[in-house]
Amino acid sequence: MKIDPYLNVDPGTLNPIEHGECFITENVWDFRPVDESEERCYKISEIDQDFGTYERFLGIEIDPSHNITSGQIYLSTILSERKGKFLGRTVQIIPHVTNMIKERLMDIAKNENLDVLIIECGGTVGDLESSIFLESFRQLKLELPKRHTAFVHVTLVPYSRAVGQQKSKPTQHSIKMLQSAGLQPDIVICRSEKALDEDIRRKISLFSNVPPEAVISNPDAETVYEIPLLFEDQQLGDSLCDLLDLKAKLVTGDNEITNYSEWVKLVELFKGAKETVRIGMPGKYFNISDSYISINDAIEHAAAHLGYKAELKMINITEDTNIENQLKDCDGILLTPGFGERAVEGMIKSAEYAMENKIPFLGICFGAQLFFIAFCRKYLGLEGANSTEIDPDTPHPVVDLLESQKAVSEKGGTMRLGGLKIIVEEGTRLDKAYHKEEIIERFRHRYHIQEKYITEEAKRNGLIVSSTDETRKIINSIELNREDHFCLGLQFHPEFKSRPYSPSKIYTAFIKECIKFKIKRGFE
Numbered sequence: 001m002k003i004d005p006y007l008n009v010d011p012g013t014l015n016p017i018e019h020g021e022c023f024i025t026e027n028v029w030d031f032r033p034v035d036e037s038e039e040r041c042y043k044i045s046e047i048d049q050d051f052g053t054y055e056r057f058l059g060i061e062i063d064p065s066h067n068i069t070s071g072q073i074y075l076s077t078i079l080s081e082r083k084g085k086f087l088g089r090t091v092q093i094i095p096h097v098t099n100m101i102k103e104r105l106m107d108i109a110k111n112e113n114l115d116v117l118i119i120e121c122g123g124t125v126g127d128l129e130s131s132i133f134l135e136s137f138r139q140l141k142l143e144l145p146k147r148h149t150a151f152v153h154v155t156l157v158p159y160s161r162a163v164g165q166q167k168s169k170p171t172q173h174s175i176k177m178l179q180s181a182g183l184q185p186d187i188v189i190c191r192s193e194k195a196l197d198e199d200i201r202r203k204i205s206l207f208s209n210v211p212p213e214a215v216i217s218n219p220d221a222e223t224v225y226e227i228p229l230l231f232e233d234q235q236l237g238d239s240l241c242d243l244l245d246l247k248a249k250l251v252t253g254d255n256e257i258t259n260y261s262e263w264v265k266l267v268e269l270f271k272g273a274k275e276t277v278r279i280g281m282p283g284k285y286f287n288i289s290d291s292y293i294s295i296n297d298a299i300e301h302a303a304a305h306l307g308y309k310a311e312l313k314m315i316n317i318t319e320d321t322n323i324e325n326q327l328k329d330c331d332g333i334l335l336t337p338g339f340g341e342r343a344v345e346g347m348i349k350s351a352e353y354a355m356e357n358k359i360p361f362l363g364i365c366f367g368a369q370l371f372f373i374a375f376c377r378k379y380l381g382l383e384g385a386n387s388t389e390i391d392p393d394t395p396h397p398v399v400d401l402l403e404s405q406k407a408v409s410e411k412g413g414t415m416r417l418g419g420l421k422i423i424v425e426e427g428t429r430l431d432k433a434y435h436k437e438e439i440i441e442r443f444r445h446r447y448h449i450q451e452k453y454i455t456e457e458a459k460r461n462g463l464i465v466s467s468t469d470e471t472r473k474i475i476n477s478i479e480l481n482r483e484d485h486f487c488l489g490l491q492f493h494p495e496f497k498s499r500p501y502s503p504s505k506i507y508t509a510f511i512k513e514c515i516k517f518k519i520k521r522g523f524e
């Protein structure tokens with residue numbers, strides 16, 4: 001589970017430059033703030049980006065009910081009070097809010113047949129908004145039998161270049177704060193640029209009251225998939241088993257995720273790739289690198305399995321961006337998802353540049369919609385064609401609100417969300433990648449490509465629909481019917497289901513084309 005101490009009910013309403021990408025789960029969870037009450041129900045499928053990491057590392061699909069925010073907890077507490085749940089009592093942070101938190105955690109621990117429940121609490125020790133969660137953990141430890149809980153504190157160990165030394169002070173300080181909240185970490189994981197120096201390890205151990213072997217080094221690695229191996233070298237697994245009174249067992253299995261030696265091979269695959277393929281990503285949330293993390297990872301997975309390293313060229317589009325200059329050295333273009341007007345014209349130009357120069361192109365969600373707009377403007381002569389999201393008065397609304405969205409006024413959990421069935425058209429590039437008539441991929445959108453603009457003229461210019469929903473009313477993807485050019489727009493997000501040991505099929509098809517394009521260009 002992941003706890004996000006902010007007051008939003010879910011991260012769906014957050015700009016990705018606040019906390020990074022918003023991850024979409026396969027399931028949509030009906031969150032009822034008051035038990036059994038039909039009155040209020042929020043659809044939750046938009047959750048914290050860390051769940052993408054959990055799914056990629058653990059090979060499981062996580063239910064959105066595993067993401068707790070303060071918004072959910074306070075909403076439940078206050079609405080329960082109105083329903084008379086605490087009749088006669090003064091409703092207080094302790095015990096009512098802490099009870100609400102413990103109930104959410106214990107419900108999952110009890111109902112989901114788990115061996116171990118890992119709970120990550122976001123934020124920083126000392127944050128006012130996370131202190132209530134720390135207090136709940138303190139109570140849980142007291143209530144549960146001995147050796148049923150373990151506390152792992154993750155801390156930053158900065159390196160001072162001027163002094164040439166790692167610094168333990170921030171760690172000492174945050175541990176002091178934890179201790180004053182009644183929490184003693186059992187294990188301290190130290191995020192640092194380089195591996196932890198021995199004397200720093202000993203210092204942290206001494207000051208924080210944990211044995212030196214429980215101070216774990218967590219340095220920057222060439223690939224993030226190497227981290228579990230670095231932890232295993234330091235016997236983190238054994239320490240945790242000991243703390244939780246579990247017997248260690250050899251991790252063997254018949255697939256990559258459960259077999260330790262397969263994971264070792266996987267890391268070698270990622271580290272072994274030498275050649276690079278450069279993918280241009282025009283977009284607008286590049287202030288932080290995590291805004292499109294699932295896309296970055298899906299590209300890396302596909303490239304690694306083809307023996308390549310992906311070089312991602314993030315192009316933060318502004319009014320001054322020279323699109324052609326930015327894209328001319330790219331082996332492929334991935335047009336990113338997004339919302340709202342900013343950067344849109346530059347993104348449309350990027351799609352046009354890809355079509356005109358036959359550069360392998362993949363548009364995801366918003367990227368697919370903007371690709372369609374570029375096509376309508378360039379090849380159908382529909383001047384001013386646009387999405388009504390961007391220009392409500394456009395003469396050619398080639399992208400418009402989904403029928404199901406017309407009555408929606410509230411924000412948060414109200415888009416077309418989650419894993420949905422997709423009917424793939426035979427003979428298309430999509431079909432060649434998936435080899436399946438039906439697939440399930442994840443969605444998050446309000447607008448969609450309008451079928452009435454897929455005219456005979458559009459078809460003559462090579463535009464085809466490559467998949468729809470089950471009713472055949474919603475276009476789920478389009479592509480250019482060109483032998484010599486891979487140019488696809490997907491309304492869905494295959495990146496959310498890409499795994500390091502099982503890359504997304506359509507991302508793999510795209511990267512394969514980018515590699516071909518690079519090689520061909522090299523000969524010209």
Ligand code: GLN
Pocket residue numbers: 336337338339340364365366367389444445446447448
């Ligand atoms: N803004 C677009 C829509 O709502 C695309 C959303 C997205 O890229 N996830 O349809």
